Structure formats: C-alpha cells, structure tokens
Amino acid sequence: MSFVLPELPFARNALDNVMSAETLEFHHGKHHKAYIDKTNELAAAEQSLSGASLTKIIRAAQRDGNAKLFNNSAQAWNHSFFWQCLAPAEGQVPEGKLAKLIEDGFGSTEAMLANLKDEAVNHFASGWAWLVLDRGSLRITSLHDADTPVAHEGMAPLFTLDVWEHAYYIDYRNARPKFAEEVLGKIVNWEFVAQNLDGRGAERADQDGATAPVADPIA
Numbered sequence: 001m002s003f004v005l006p007e008l009p010f011a012r013n014a015l016d017n018v019m020s021a022e023t024l025e026f027h028h029g030k031h032h033k034a035y036i037d038k039t040n041e042l043a044a045a046e047q048s049l050s051g052a053s054l055t056k057i058i059r060a061a062q063r064d065g066n067a068k069l070f071n072n073s074a075q076a077w078n079h080s081f082f083w084q085c086l087a088p089a090e091g092q093v094p095e096g097k098l099a100k101l102i103e104d105g106f107g108s109t110e111a112m113l114a115n116l117k118d119e120a121v122n123h124f125a126s127g128w129a130w131l132v133l134d135r136g137s138l139r140i141t142s143l144h145d146a147d148t149p150v151a152h153e154g155m156a157p158l159f160t161l162d163v164w165e166h167a168y169y170i171d172y173r174n175a176r177p178k179f180a181e182e183v184l185g186k187i188v189n190w191e192f193v194a195q196n197l198d199g200r201g202a203e204r205a206d207q208d209g210a211t212a213p214v215a216d217p218i219a
Contacts, residue, residue, distance in 0.1 A: 087189035
C-alpha cells in the first residue's frame with residue numbers, strides 16, 4: 001500500500017495574492033506530505049487494510065478506535081479535498097443548481113459566505129469549516145481537528161476551509177478572520193463545489209491502495 005501526495009491543481013504561485021507560494025510549500029509540501037507518509041506507515045501495519053482505499057481506511061480506523069490512523073488518514077483526505085476547493089481568482093461565481101440552493105438556504109451568496117466565515121472564525125482551536133449537502137439542502141458546519149465528512153453518514157462534502165494555524169500563519173500570522181475573508185471572497189473553486197452536488201465529493205479526494213491519486217476532476 002502506498003498513497004502519494006497529490007499534485008496541487010494549480011501552480012504553487014497561482015494564489016499569491018491570497019495564499020503565498022511559501023505557505024503552499026509548507027502546507028502542501030510538508031504538512032500534507034507528513035499525513036500521507038504517516039498514513040502509509042500506520043496502514044501497512046494493518047493486514048486487514050491491505051489495498052483499501054483512503055476513505056475505507058478512514059472509516060475502518062474510526063470503527064476500530066484507531067485514533068492515530070484515523071487522524072492521519074482523515075487529514076490526508078481533508079487536504080486533498082481542500083486543494084481542489086481553491087482556484088486562481090478569475091471571477092468565478094456560483095451558477096445553476098448551486099446558486100439556487102444557496103439562494104434557498106441563505107438568501108444570497110454573500111450571506112452564505114458570511115455564515116461560512118463566522119463558522120470558520122468562531123471554530124475553537126484546530127479544524128475545518130464545511131459546506132455540505134445534507135438531505136438535499138445546504139448546511140454549514142465545522143469539525144474539530146482531523147474529523148471529516150467521510151466519517152459521517154449523510155454528510156456530502158461540497159467545500160472546506162482549513163482553519164488549522166498552519167493554513168494561514170505564514171501569510172496572516174494569527175489573523176484567522178482575514179484569512180477566511182480573503183479565501184472565501186477570492187479563490188473559491190465554485191465549479192468544483194457545484195460538481196460535488198452529485199454526492200460524490202468524497203471520491204474526488206480518495207485514492208486506491210497502491211495507486212496514484214485520482215486525476216483532477218476539473219481538468
């Protein structure tokens with residue numbers, strides 16, 4: 001079994017006005033890689049997980065109470081999903097079905113983003129702010145530490161914002177509110193968010209055991 005660090009779906013300097021190449025060098029190249037490497041090490045010791053996909057490992061680790069394997073595999077998946085949620089600022093906006101769901105649930109895109117920012121900023125300590133599809137409606141929530149929608153029945157991931165300090169400290173120091181405002185206002189990959197309305201978001205950050213990561217779904 002050998003999971004690999006997926007390539008970023010954009011150039012390392014493509015988000016420079018919001019997220020620097022230095023942040024990506026450490027966040028992707030160091031932190032994310034460490035989760036991948038540790039997942040490989042821990043999963044190799046579990047014969048029953050030979051050849052299992054990343055999402056299957058996450059669920060098995062949760063079921064078995066294997067906290068180390070859960071934390072590392074969930075973080076590997078969360079980060080793989082997070083990178084796909086971002087795109088260079090090119091004026092993307094929600095359209096079609098996604099725009100209608102946002103309007104129905106929050107009144108406007110601006111209101112939804114304000115709620116998502118509040119969730120991210122007010123989340124205590126480390127974790128992730130999420131926009132999910134729950135029984136056909138949009139819902140904003142946050143999960144602590146490495147926890148992930150993959151481990152929760154009926155929580156289909158659409159978008160996430162990493163609120164661990166390593167996501168923003170180089171560029172924003174301790175100013176999580178400014179980080180959330182900049183990311184949410186400028187570099188959300190709305191095409192990817194809309195694609196995940198099919199309920200298959202978990203698959204888009206998955207890897208099969210002993211294979212390369214899935215191809216960029218928006219290529």
